[in-house]
Structures are given as C-alpha cells and as structure tokens.
Amino acid sequence: MHDRTAVSRPTLEAVAARAGVSRATASRVVNGGQGVRTALVERVRKAVDELGYVPNRAARTLVTRRNDAVGVVIAEPGSRVFSDPFFARHLRGISKELAAHDSQPVLLLVEEAGDYDRVGRYLAGGHVDGALLFSLHDDDPLPAITRRIGMPTVYGGRPGRADAAGDRSLLYVDSDNRGGAREAVRHLVGLGRRRIAHIAGPLDQVASVDRLDGFRDVLIDADPRLIVEGDFTPGGGERAMAELLDRCPDLDAVFAASDLTASGALRVLRERGRRVPEDVAVVGFDDVAEVAELTDPPLTTVRQDIEGMGRLMARLLLRSLEEPDDPAERLPLSSVIIPTRLVCRASA
Amino acid sequence: MHDRTAVSRPTLEAVAARAGVSRATASRVVNGGQGVRTALVERVRKAVDELGYVPNRAARTLVTRRNDAVGVVIAEPGSRVFSDPFFARHLRGISKELAAHDSQPVLLLVEEAGDYDRVGRYLAGGHVDGALLFSLHDDDPLPAITRRIGMPTVYGGRPGRADAAGDRSLLYVDSDNRGGAREAVRHLVGLGRRRIAHIAGPLDQVASVDRLDGFRDVLIDADPRLIVEGDFTPGGGERAMAELLDRCPDLDAVFAASDLTASGALRVLRERGRRVPEDVAVVGFDDVAEVAELTDPPLTTVRQDIEGMGRLMARLLLRSLEEPDDPAERLPLSSVIIPTRLVCRASA
Structure with missing residues (x-):
C-alpha cells in the first residue's frame, strides 16, 4: 500500500520536462525561486500545480533542517489582526502549545496581497519547520506556495480552494x-x-x-x-x-x-x-x-x-513534524472539527 | 582613527581565555549556545559581557547571510500586544517601511520571561538580518543577547540598562x-x-x-x-x-x-x-x-x-545593514528623539 504513493508521486524531473527547463532551474524554483527569471518561475509553478508535485521529505529536510520554529501567517492586514480579539486568542493558543514544545512562533506580518511572494520566500528559505495558516480567502496564494515547497502545514479553518478539496493529506482545525x-x-x-x-x-x-x-x-x-x-x-x-x-x-x-x-x-x-x-x-x-x-x-x-483551535493546530503540526519517514510507522493524523454552543445573554 | 577600533576590540580568543574554554566552545556559545553545557554557556556569556566582546561583521555575515528579513520583538505578552493599539500602530510603521525595501517583518512572539532564551536562539540562528526591539523592561535579557551575537539592533525607546548607557553605537528611536x-x-x-x-x-x-x-x-x-x-x-x-x-x-x-x-x-x-x-x-x-x-x-x-517611530526604527536598521565594512565609508547614524505635542479635547 505505502509503496504505491512512492511510485505514483511525480518527480522533479517530470516537472522540469513539462516546464521545458533544466532540473537545476526547476529545483531553484521549488526551493524559493530566487535568481530565476519570472517567466521561467511561472512555467515551473504551473507544471508543479498541474502535476501535483510535492518535494519529498528527505529533500525538504535538507533544505529546512530543524529550526524549532513554526511560521504563522494570518491572511489579513495588520490593522485587522491587531483589532480583532479573535486573532489574539487564536495566537495565544498557538503560542502556548508551541512554547510547551520549545518551538518559537514566528508571525510573518502581511499588509497586502503583494506581500505573499516575500512570505513564500521566507517559508521556503529554511527558517521554519512548518506553517500554520489562517483566515485564508479564496484567492490567497499561500496554500499553493506551501504545497510547492513541501512544507508541513496546518490550516485554521477548512481550506476552500477547489484544488484542495480532494486532498486528504491536508490538515485543518475548524469550528462547526x-x-x-x-x-x-x-x-x-x-x-x-x-x-x-x-x-x-x-x-x-x-x-x-x-x-x-x-x-x-x-x-x-x-x-x-x-x-x-x-x-x-x-x-x-x-x-x-x-x-x-x-x-x-x-x-x-x-x-x-x-x-x-x-x-x-x-x-x-x-x-x-x-x-x-x-x-x-x-x-x-x-x-x-x-x-x-x-x-x-x-x-x-x-x-x-478559539484558543483551543490554536492549540490543536499547533499540536497537529508538531505531530506531523515528528512523523517517521517510513509510512508504515506514521501515526494517523486527521483534521478536527470542534463543536460550538449557544451562549444566551440579553440581546436575544 | 578607524584603525583603533579594530585594534581595541576584544577577540574571541580573549573571551575563550577569560572563560577558560576552547575557542570552539566560545564560538558555539556566541553563535547560539546549542550543544554546550549550561555552566560553560554561563562562563562564556560572563566573559563576553565583561570584555564587551562584539563578533566582527565578517564573522557575523558568514553566520547570518542576507535573509531580507528583520526580527521584531515586543517585550510584552501577546495579551498586551494585541489589546493595546499602540503596538499595532508601531508595527504598521515598521511593516510599511520594511515592505518598501522588500524585507519581511518577522514578529517573534513571547508570552513570558522564560521565552527569551528561545527568541535569542532564533535571532542567533541566522534567520534574520537584524532586530527591532521595543517595550523593553529593565531586566529584559534581549539587549545582552543581541549584543553577544553581534546582531544589528535598533531599539524602540531609549534603552535603560546601566551597561548600555555609555554605548554610543547603540541606536534607538524615542519620543520626547x-x-x-x-x-x-x-x-x-x-x-x-x-x-x-x-x-x-x-x-x-x-x-x-x-x-x-x-x-x-x-x-x-x-x-x-x-x-x-x-x-x-x-x-x-x-x-x-x-x-x-x-x-x-x-x-x-x-x-x-x-x-x-x-x-x-x-x-x-x-x-x-x-x-x-x-x-x-x-x-x-x-x-x-x-x-x-x-x-x-x-x-x-x-x-x-507612533507609526513614524516604527518607520524610523526600520529605516535606521536597514541603513545600518547597508553599512560598508570600511569604517571610513560609513554613514553617520544616530538615534532620534521625535517631538510630541499636546492635543486638546474635552477632558482638560
């Protein structure tokens, strides 16, 4: 069973061939895209998306090593992040859980859509072991970026992108x-x-x-x-x-x-x-x-x-980082939906 | 004139000798302290502080390279950072200025004093080019950490530590x-x-x-x-x-x-x-x-x-990162005190 995934997984060579570039160029793009012409970057990214290419774990580990740090991206401008207590609570849950495992929460601030390329480069640059993404919008490029660089990722809220719908390896924590x-x-x-x-x-x-x-x-x-x-x-x-x-x-x-x-x-x-x-x-x-x-x-x-969602996101990510390379030994990890309940006060 | 600084600067060898450890051990401590016994780490840190050792720029560059990213640390728990609009404004200024120079603001979240060691390791780990520190308290270990690892740093608010008072190379932005x-x-x-x-x-x-x-x-x-x-x-x-x-x-x-x-x-x-x-x-x-x-x-x-203070902090840091190695070519950088003014409304 677990051999099949290894056989069916598209290789970097296949990506390079489809994009019409060298393996070295494809590799540079997959690992952050620096020093490659924009047109070639686009072609490689398109090939990656079309083939559903995911860098293998060993290759990724070479690039990212272990940093004992996790990137956190909230897909909203700072003005909202810092004025909505929802995010403060969510981050508190994440911080507490990561601190208990001596992992540093690294909040990558974004102000506008144009910032995501830079965030993607930072994530791809080997500075964090995994990513927690939340408050995503339909057109956010972050899921495609983390998938392309093979970065373990847990989503806050069920991702809505059409191309993510059938992906059962995708981990998220959501409310009902x-x-x-x-x-x-x-x-x-x-x-x-x-x-x-x-x-x-x-x-x-x-x-x-x-x-x-x-x-x-x-x-x-x-x-x-x-x-x-x-x-x-x-x-x-x-x-x-x-x-x-x-x-x-x-x-x-x-x-x-x-x-x-x-x-x-x-x-x-x-x-x-x-x-x-x-x-x-x-x-x-x-x-x-x-x-x-x-x-x-x-x-x-x-x-x-909300705080519990943050804690669970961090816990799922830390567990997926501990995953052994042998698929037979892997723990079954799955997404979580947390129940909600009505609290009655005076307004209704 | 500029030769004198090179001559008078204490060397890593001097630190190692004073601490009674090998040069390799001293180097490991200076570059993050991982894999070294706590007792030795303490001795090396003490020697660094006593001698006023600062890693030289070339050595630091080898470790940190250029990440196009700046670490931001607010020395307050998240619950305060996310409920006081002061910090949101300050961060907005920092984010805007860094974005204009395609540098990623990386907010390192802390919840309690015990988190600073981990923050120090991340800063020392070569993930950011410099640090912006603000809302410091007298007993915060961050200034000593950034000094020990030779990381270019700009402070929000005049640092108050006794040992920083005479240090004219220290850069800060403050209000009057x-x-x-x-x-x-x-x-x-x-x-x-x-x-x-x-x-x-x-x-x-x-x-x-x-x-x-x-x-x-x-x-x-x-x-x-x-x-x-x-x-x-x-x-x-x-x-x-x-x-x-x-x-x-x-x-x-x-x-x-x-x-x-x-x-x-x-x-x-x-x-x-x-x-x-x-x-x-x-x-x-x-x-x-x-x-x-x-x-x-x-x-x-x-x-x-407040936003202007954030912008200026980022600008000072980016300029100090561009500093050429030859001291004769360096731009004079100095701390800034921004005037305040009284705004009269109904309460007085």
Missing part, C-alpha cells in the same frame, strides 16, 4: 460553523421571530459560507433581501445593518456572523430607535469576552473554542 | 517623553488646577520614568501621595485612580501615562460621581485615536508619532 449557525437561527425562531436577517462574513471565506449555509438550513425560503455581506468588522456591521433596515424595516431579528459585526449592528439599531431585544433580537458568533460581554445589551452568541 | 509630560502638566497648571495627580507607567521602563520626571520638572514639590504606578492598561488605570481618590479626595486633575490608563481612570471617576473636566481634569499620553477620541469625554492627550 454550519451547526453553530443553525443553533443560533433556531433559537431566534423559537423566540417567535419571523423576519430574521443575516449579516454574513466575507463570502470568499469558507467560514462565512458555512454560517450562511447554516442560516439557510433553517430558513429554507429566506427572503434574499434579508441577507447582506459584511466583513467581520464593527464598521461592516454598521453598514450592513443600515442597509437591512432600509430594505426591510419590518425585520425582527439579526444573526450576525461575528461578535464585532453584531457590535456594529447594535450601534445602528440604537441610533434608529430600535430596542434590543424587544424590537429586534440579535445573535453574534465567536463569544470573545472583550466584545460579547461589553456590548449594550450583552450579546447572545455562538461560542467557539 | 519628558518634554511631552511637562507640556501636559503645564497645561493643567494653566487651567488653575492645584492638586494634580500622576498615574505613572511601569517604572521599570524608561518611558515611564521620563514621563514621571517631566511631571516632577513642573511640580517640584508634588505631594508623593499624588503619584501612583500603573501598568499602561485600562485595568491598571482603574486601580490607580481608585487608590488616588481614597488617598487624596481633594485632587482636581490627573495626568495619566497612557491613553488606556486614562480610559480606566475616567471610568472610576464617573463611578465615583466626579465630573470630567469640571471636578477633575484628565490628560493622557499617546493619542491613539481608537482610545482618545472614543472616551467620554474625549481625551486631551500628548500625541506621539
């Missing part, structure tokens, strides 16, 4: 976003609410799509005017709430895709003279104490174990 | 903390306030001591009961304000060492029924919009150019 959303909406229905709106997260992120799907699972015939896309920030929640009230003044409940989104929605509801929960009930998602307990009124919300 | 504090206190005096209190920052940080000194420059005979140490957080501001009101119920103004500190003080003043600014005038420090503009009432505060 769809189940949590269903529970939130059922709670609102149970309170007798009839015009329930949803402020979604950015729909190029799997977690947002899953929460929207959960909303629709319960409200199969939901009026499409009751669904607006937000961006997980308070400002986005304000804009979406204003739009919803303009479109559907008779709405009597809102399920917001994050606590920060809900905090913005609450502000607009107050400005427009709607009482919460009497006129409009509000439910959030996350249960970050710095937000959910401080809103007025305090927020009913779907709790995810 | 003492001048800013003087301006804040003079403003309160000009408003006719007579019982002016000060909530200081942690007094193991130079910025806190400088702000306290500025307060005392103006109020030479200040009642010592009017000075309480805080910790730059809202919770610390609450505790300090409560203590001040218990001690000196007749106080009529507070100069807080940070905006977050002031936000906590405002909350306690409101709870105790004191009107701001009528009964008690309040001035903060930082002018981070996320705090100063949102307090009730909005905060009069000392503005520092």
